[in-house]
Amino acid sequence: MRENLSHPYYFGCLLLFLSSLGLHVAMGIWIQQYNQTIKRVEYINDKRFHNSGCKSNYILVHYQTPRLILCLWEKLQNENQSICCE
16 A cells, blocks of 8 residues: 555545545545455554554554645655654
8 A cells, every 4th residue: 555655646635535534434434345345354453553643653643734644744755764743
């Protein structure tokens, strides 16, 4: 998936999608549709998932403005690191 998102068009679509629906709703819809296929979502706990803001080098961050998400994405592309922009 990371390779697909490196294209500016796909990343722009993702930002628009997440900002219009909200992260939780978007994930809920995706999980529901995915579970209707042959495979099912497997839930795994990982300490790198952070649900209250942004922590550098975490897999997932919440409650970020579009500007902060774009900044984080640019740092990932340019520096190959996920460093928060706050």
